[in-house]
Amino acid sequence: MKDYLIFLAQSHPQFRKAELESLADLNGIQVDFSNHNIEHPFLLVKLNNDEEAFKLIDRAILAKGIYELWGVGNSFDELHYNIKNNNNLNNLKEPFINSTFKFENLTFQGGKKSRDEQIKIFDNFSYLSFNGKIKMKNPDQIFTILEKYSLGNDLFPLDKPDKLYFGRQINLSARSKGIVEKYDIKKRPYFGTTSFDAELSLFTSNIAQVKKGDLIYDPFVGTGSFLVSSAEFGGITIGSDIEFLTLKGKGPNKRIKDNFDYYKDPLNYIDTLCMDFTNNAFRKNLIFGAIICDPPYGVREGVKVCGSNDENKIGRENILIDGKLAYLRRDYIQPKKMYSLDLLLDDLLQFSSERLEIGSRLCFWMPVANDEDIPTMIPQHKELELIYELVQDFYKWSRRLLVYVKRDKNYNGTTIKSENREGVNNFRERYFHKFSKASKVQ
Ligand SMILES: C[S@@+](CC[C@H](N)C(=O)[O-])C[C@H]1O[C@@H](n2cnc3c(N)ncnc32)[C@H](O)[C@@H]1O
Structure with a gap:
């Protein structure tokens, strides 16, 4: 079994688990959603392979996308440390080492970053040493940094994220495709x-x-x-x-x-x-x-x-x-x-x-x-x-x-x-x- 991260929609959270369970059952996929928390925008699940992950999310309305998980952290430093020390990193990287790729950054409750700020974040992943070319349009692979920000007492997002994930995009949901x-x-x-x-x-x-x-x-x-x-x-x-x-x-x-x-x-x-x-x-x-x-x-x-x-x-x-x-x-x-x-x-x-x-x-x-x-x-x-x-x-x-x-x-x-x-x-x-x-x- 592999770890996958689902980025959930912040709309009608009380219906999200039922939708995912129904889609899993419809596709004959065994999956445990007991980690689901209606307050939380991310959900970690274990699945057999990318094909299951793709099908689970493909027509979802209350989820945005699914990612093969490469690392988690409570800060950028911790995220990088955990990716570098992931025993499985070479196996995860190996099939995509020569693929064309791009990086993207998604946030929950975070403000919009300038292009320069984003590039700085992406550059910090250079230790992954992919050989493929960067391609902004239709790359073979998209690597995503997902950040969760909490709100301060003034209800504005705090400066730093308190949870970060890094993974390879497997599929975006029907919702993300504009349905x-x-x-x-x-x-x-x-x-x-x-x-x-x-x-x-x-x-x-x-x-x-x-x-x-x-x-x-x-x-x-x-x-x-x-x-x-x-x-x-x-x-x-x-x-x-x-x-x-x-x-x-x-x-x-x-x-x-x-x-x-x-x-x-x-x-x-x-x-x-x-x-x-x-x-x-x-x-x-x-x-x-x-x-x-x-x-x-x-x-x-x-x-x-x-x-x-x-x-x-x-x-x-x-x-x-x-x-x-x-x-x-x-x-x-x-x-x-x-x-x-x-x-x-x-x-x-x-x-x-x-x-x-x-x-x-x-x-x-x-x-x-x-x-x-x-x-x-x-x-x-x-x-x-x-x-x-x-x-x-x-x-x-x-x-x-x-x-x-x-x-x-x-x-x-x-x-x-x-x-x-x-x-x-x-x-x-x-x-x-x-x-x-x-x-x-x-
Ligand atoms: C809440 S509306 C449904 C709206 C529909 N979901 C839509 O998107 O427009 C309920 C409908 O039930 C119909 N209706 C009321 N009594 C009915 C009955 N005995 N048999 C069939 N339809 C009935 C009404 O005419 C109304 O169009």
Whole structure:
């Protein structure tokens, strides 16, 4: 086993370990992430080889890059001492002794260095005595000095780093290659008020372990954020939503399909269907590789299902207009009635238990009000193992990314249905009555 250093992103640190674990598992890589500390920007791991390191980081969103570790120190002097005394140094150097190369310097919380300051730092590594030529553009190898600075009492970085690492770059993550900017919601042809943040959608698709050719379903598709993030990783995507107008988009060239054309992934899009999830029309033996969604919170968009509470509207299935059954006409608009998020989540778990491949994942975001000291009851189903409950905190509310794995019939997990959660997760009511002025739902 060899030592590698992962440079983590300082964004959503509470989701980083789950993403790395999911990517390791997806690639069949055994790795211990127990050193992970959400306060720390670096993570040391042991891996078999560079190929594992490359794959682990390649599509990561919450990591920046991975480096074969040559030395660590609490000061530059200590770093150089440890590199020079690394028993394995010759083996590490030998394959690259004649390669073209360059040095680079990355810092966490450190200020920007002038070119002269950087060159001075690089010159101090001359004892490595590489024979290859320095090449600034596309060198064979990049050697990186990574520095961590702590903040002083005035919250400005201290003058000297307190942790330094030196290593050979193995791979930069999808994040470092610009994927989060690529999926920026505002750059898409079609987006709306419910569009889910690009960075969060992308790492959700990673935690869902979307892979090439998997059939991915978002039952509350809205503007399709999870479809495009899953298509990026090779998923073949399909969605449904009860709101016809959402699916219709904002006019020509401003529909979900246009986002796929914009990202040059048109073949990864099957279609979106106008459908009430609780009256699901997919054939019973259609099996999905992952189900990913952001169910309606009941704040910006109501939790609605087909039907009516109005007695006069019930039992009108046989009404004819111009000799045709009204509900078969193209201009028919189905009446809708309010439903509860709790019941909808029960339906989602039941559906997922029936329609996911064994070992595949259901990932969804659930809003939770933090205003009272009541434990949050997470929905559970006996055939779905809850593997992650990850929290994104806002002021008076939070949302959780819940991740379940579909297990076979012999698995006898916990069941927690809505009747055991009633009054606990009534997010909509508490949002409007208790903390609507104090916080903002995204
Ligand atoms: C939070 S939004 C999802 C937003 C989506 N992730 C996006 O990026 O735009 C929830 C969606 O669920 C839809 N919805 C509400 N009730 C539904 C139902 N019974 N069946 C299907 N979709 C429903 C709403 O119309 C809304 O578009």
